[in-house]
Amino acid sequence: MAERETWTSRAGFIFAAVGSAVGLGNIWSFPFQTAANGGAAFLVVYLAAVFLIGFPTMLIEFVIGRRGEQNPVAAFKKLGYEQWSFTGGIGVFSSFVTLAFYSVVGGWVLSYIVGSVTGAYFGDPGAYFGAVSAGPTAIAAHAVFMAITIGIVAFGVTDGIERATKFMIPAIIVLLVGLAVWATTLDGAAAGYSYYLSPDFSTLAKNFGSIVPAAMGQAFFTLSLGFSVMIAYASYLGRDDSLPADGSAIVVINTIVALLAGFVVFPILFATGGAGGAGGGPGTAFVALAGAFGALPAGQIIGLAFFVVLLFAALSSSISLLEVPVAYVSENYGYGRSTTAVAMGTVIFVVGLLPALGTNYLTLYNDVVFKFLLPIAVLLLALFVGWAADREAMDELGRGSSFGESFTTVWLWWVRTVVPIAVVVTLYLGVKAIYTSFQKGVYF
Numbered sequence: 260m261a262e263r264e265t266w267t268s269r270a271g272f273i274f275a276a277v278g279s280a281v282g283l284g285n286i287w288s289f290p291f292q293t294a295a296n297g298g299a300a301f302l303v304v305y306l307a308a309v310f311l312i313g314f315p316t317m318l319i320e321f322v323i324g325r326r327g328e329q330n331p332v333a334a335f336k337k338l339g340y341e342q343w344s345f346t347g348g349i350g351v352f353s354s355f356v357t358l359a360f361y362s363v364v365g366g367w368v369l370s371y372i373v374g375s376v377t378g379a380y381f382g383d384p385g386a387y388f389g390a391v392s393a394g395p396t397a398i399a400a401h402a403v404f405m406a407i408t409i410g411i412v413a414f415g416v417t418d419g420i421e422r423a424t425k426f427m428i429p430a431i432i433v434l435l436v437g438l439a440v441w442a443t444t445l446d447g448a449a450a451g452y453s454y455y456l457s458p459d460f461s462t463l464a465k466n467f468g469s470i471v472p473a474a475m476g477q478a479f480f481t482l483s484l485g486f487s488v489m490i491a492y493a494s495y496l497g498r499d500d501s502l503p504a505d506g507s508a509i510v511v512i513n514t515i516v517a518l519l520a521g522f523v524v525f526p527i528l529f530a531t532g533g534a535g536g537a538g539g540g541p542g543t544a545f546v547a548l549a550g551a552f553g554a555l556p557a558g559q560i561i562g563l564a565f566f567v568v569l570l571f572a573a574l575s576s577s578i579s580l581l582e583v584p585v586a587y588v589s590e591n592y593g594y595g596r597s598t599t600a601v602a603m604g605t606v607i608f609v610v611g612l613l614p615a616l617g618t619n620y621l622t623l624y625n626d627v628v629f630k631f632l633l634p635i636a637v638l639l640l641a642l643f644v645g646w647a648a649d650r651e652a653m654d655e656l657g658r659g660s661s662f663g664e665s666f667t668t669v670w671l672w673w674v675r676t677v678v679p680i681a682v683v684v685t686l687y688l689g690v691k692a693i694y695t696s697f698q699k700g701v702y703f
């Protein structure tokens with residue numbers, strides 16, 4: 260077999276992984292989930308989930324990917340465990356479902372770019388969200404977002420996207436810092452920070468059953484875990500790169516972007532009527548931010564810049580969501596790349612019509628991915644690496660790393676015990692939460 264292509268530099272890999280991780284999950288999903296789930300009580304569980312469960316899980320995908328040196332499904336076979344290939348398959352399927360609703364939200368971002376230019380959302384941000392979030396406008400915008408994603412993947416200009424990501428991530432951070440500083444001057448800022456940052460543990464105790472699955476799902480989603488994408492990326496990684504060091508860098512940068520988004524959204528939310536004001540629903544972040552831009556002196560320009568940056572962050576994620584299944588199918592079944600991209604993208608567009616028709620369906624898709632598919636995928640990954648796979652193969656983690664053999668041992672025990680137990684609890688609570696929402700008529 261020919262020598263496999265590797266990333267041209269370590270930074271290239273980190274940026275590609277960060278480009279996949281940083282997206283709507285950080286700037287849209289994170290603040291809205293936090294607002295809907297009790298603020299700081301959610302934040303505490305989320306941070307624990309990111310560092311204690313997400314980070315070790317990222318290393319699982321890295322180890323399988325670099326050791327397997329194949330696409331996510333074939334990697335298991337290469338490792339000698341073909342019967343586990345469906346774990347990679349679940350990830351590919353999750354990418355499918357996720358892109359269907361991700362593209363709808365990407366369409367919202369497009370509508371907000373238009374709205375920034377025309378000033379349409381300045382008068383009544385809530386009404387604007389209502390008009391563009393579901394129905395014909397949402398479907399049209401979803402189609403445009405999907406077409407851009409397909410175009411990029413079909414023509415394989417991923418190179419350009421990689422280069423763009425290197426510029427975008429710093430741009431996102433600078434913009435968010437600027438907005439967060441401005442937000443300190445708002446009237447409700449103090450109440451916002453307190454809701455965001457001082458955990459009320461009675462809220463946590465009372466809502467444990469809904470907070471835990473939401474926080475864990477958000478942690479996996481934002482780090483792009485359980486989608487096999489990190490398996491695919493790590494398969495191109497050089498043998499001498501330190502997996503734990505690269506993983507920490509990715510987790511830390513991704514967390515900083517999400518936390519910053521919270522520092523922007525919460526003061527704004529409380530300046531405009533509290534977390535309940537926007538209902539804590541999927542519209543929270545959009546309505547709050549649009550309202551803020553309406554109040555800013557140069558709001559139109561800042562709003563435009565913000566939503567353009569958000570569009571790029573969404574696109575760098577959506578192309579990697581489409582890229583992984585397309586690469587898999589075209590490599591395995593010998594179909595052309597662009598044909599596969601167009602065909603798959605079209606199917607995903609159709610699957611996304613439902614969430615474009617109502618935000619209740621978007622919540623359904625979101626919940627199925629966050630609370631069901633991702634925990635199952637992560638559980639299987641942990642069981643595979645912890646219990647099924649060869650211990651010797653796991654030394655892959657220490658290769659090129661200064662963390663030493665004891666780090667691998669601790670990690671492996673953690674992956675054998677804590678991770679599966681935590682994920683099983685999450686899965687149980689998640690399925691229960693979906694059932695409760697179903698009974699309450701949240702979806703239909």
Ligand code: TRP
Nearest residue numbers: 279280282283284481483576579
């Ligand atoms: N992490 C991305 C975000 O926060 C979304 C995402 C989930 C993703 N899974 C992925 C992106 C797989 C690329 C590939 O927006």
